[in-house]
Amino acid sequence: MRILYAIQGTGNGHLSRARDIIPVLQKNHQVDILISGSQADVELPYYVKYKFKGLGFIFGKNGGIDISETYRKNNLKTFLREIESLTVQDYDLVLNDFEPVSAWACYKKNIKCISVSHQAAVLKKNAPQPKDIDIIGKAILKIYAPTSVKYGFHFQAYDKNIFTPVIRREVRDIVIENNGHITVYLPAYDDERILKVLKKCKNTNWQVFSKHNKKIIEENNISIRPINNKEFISSMAAADGVLCGAGFETPAEALFMKKKLMVIPMKGQYEQQCNAAALKKMGVPALKSLKLKHVSKIISWINEGEIIEVYYPDNTEEIINKILTENIAASTGEEIVEINNFNSVKKLRKIILKKIAAQI
Numbered sequence: 527m528r529i530l531y532a533i534q535g536t537g538n539g540h541l542s543r544a545r546d547i548i549p550v551l552q553k554n555h556q557v558d559i560l561i562s563g564s565q566a567d568v569e570l571p572y573y574v575k576y577k578f579k580g581l582g583f584i585f586g587k588n589g590g591i592d593i594s595e596t597y598r599k600n601n602l603k604t605f606l607r608e609i610e611s612l613t614v615q616d617y618d619l620v621l622n623d624f625e626p627v628s629a630w631a632c633y634k635k636n637i638k639c640i641s642v643s644h645q646a647a648v649l650k651k652n653a654p655q656p657k658d659i660d661i662i663g664k665a666i667l668k669i670y671a672p673t674s675v676k677y678g679f680h681f682q683a684y685d686k687n688i689f690t691p692v693i694r695r696e697v698r699d700i701v702i703e704n705n706g707h708i709t710v711y712l713p714a715y716d717d718e719r720i721l722k723v724l725k726k727c728k729n730t731n732w733q734v735f736s737k738h739n740k741k742i743i744e745e746n747n748i749s750i751r752p753i754n755n756k757e758f759i760s761s762m763a764a765a766d767g768v769l770c771g772a773g774f775e776t777p778a779e780a781l782f783m784k785k786k787l788m789v790i791p792m793k794g795q796y797e798q799q800c801n802a803a804a805l806k807k808m809g810v811p812a813l814k815s816l817k818l819k820h821v822s823k824i825i826s827w828i829n830e831g832e833i834i835e836v837y838y839p840d841n842t843e844e845i846i847n848k849i850l851t852e853n854i855a856a857s858t859g860e861e862i863v864e865i866n867n868f869n870s871v872k873k874l875r876k877i878i879l880k881k882i883a884a885q886i
């Protein structure tokens with residue numbers, strides 16, 4: 527069977543998961559890989575047939591998405607050309623990890639597209655939600671990469687077709703110890719802000735991994751280094767705790783390694799707000815932002831933070847085979863009833879806005 531596996535390239539989580547899913551798919555099938563977006567620091571050791579710009583989000587330096595830079599770097603004309611160029615009809619199955627080009631290409635051509643992503647789980651009815659619902663953010667999350675069938679990964683199996691996280695092999699196999707430092711990954715904050723806050727926590731050694739710096743900075747008890755996948759995993763494995771954004775893979779891996787965890791969700795990012803809500807229900811503390819007024823909470827967590835027990839079995843192959851079996855057996859699947867042939871940016875924009883309005 528010929529499979530297209532399309533992966534979101536913004537952030538590291540999607541590619542980290544793909545590193546373990548791809549070899550399962552390749553055992554019995556011909557697999558073409560598509561990546562759209564940028565800003566990932568994880569390399570994929572497989573041939574990538576399609577590389578698209580897609581519709582990406584650019585991390586800012588003040589705790590959220592850089593809206594102006596995101597707008598500047600995204601181009602609907604380019605996005606439309608990418609949709610038009612992708613021959614999704616040549617594949618027996620399209621698997622999608624929150625990737626918009628393949629999702630919209632399938633939407634346009636009325637082809638079944640199967641979501642295998644964390645975002646699919648976040649939107650499930652029984653998954654935890656924040657107290658303050660971001661209606662627009664939730665709507666955008668729903669229509670960003672529209673799919674006809676949804677399977678998801680989350681911190682717990684909250685609902686049908688929600689599975690516990692895929693923990694990549696290099697994390698499962700690493701030796702876990704505790705050297706007393708705290709590993710930090712907050713890509714939505716600049717190094718200056720991170721230094722300003724962490725300097726106040728003087729009795730702790732901090733290993734900070736930065737998206738905004740290409741050189742190593744050593745300042746008293748704080749080390750800032752460029753993000754490097756292997757070094758980051760090694761740092762987490764030897765840490766006392768992890769302070770990071772409320773993404774999915776990094777918190778899941780920290781929990782798996784039995785590290786105490788504190789998260790800071792990105793502003794204006796609904797998925798991370800949902801993740802923070804789920805983690806808080808599990809007992810993981812979450813800060814609204816990285817500010818001096820929260821230093822006392824960070825110090826309290828350093829001294830009194832607890833390890834949250836989780837069970838994340840090594841069942842990636844079982845999950846993927848279940849998804850393939852269910853969707854090969856039901857090849858007609860769940861149809862996308864509405865077919866929209868859009869051949870202009872104006873029409874595409876109208877469809878996107880219409881779908882957002884329908885969600886709110």
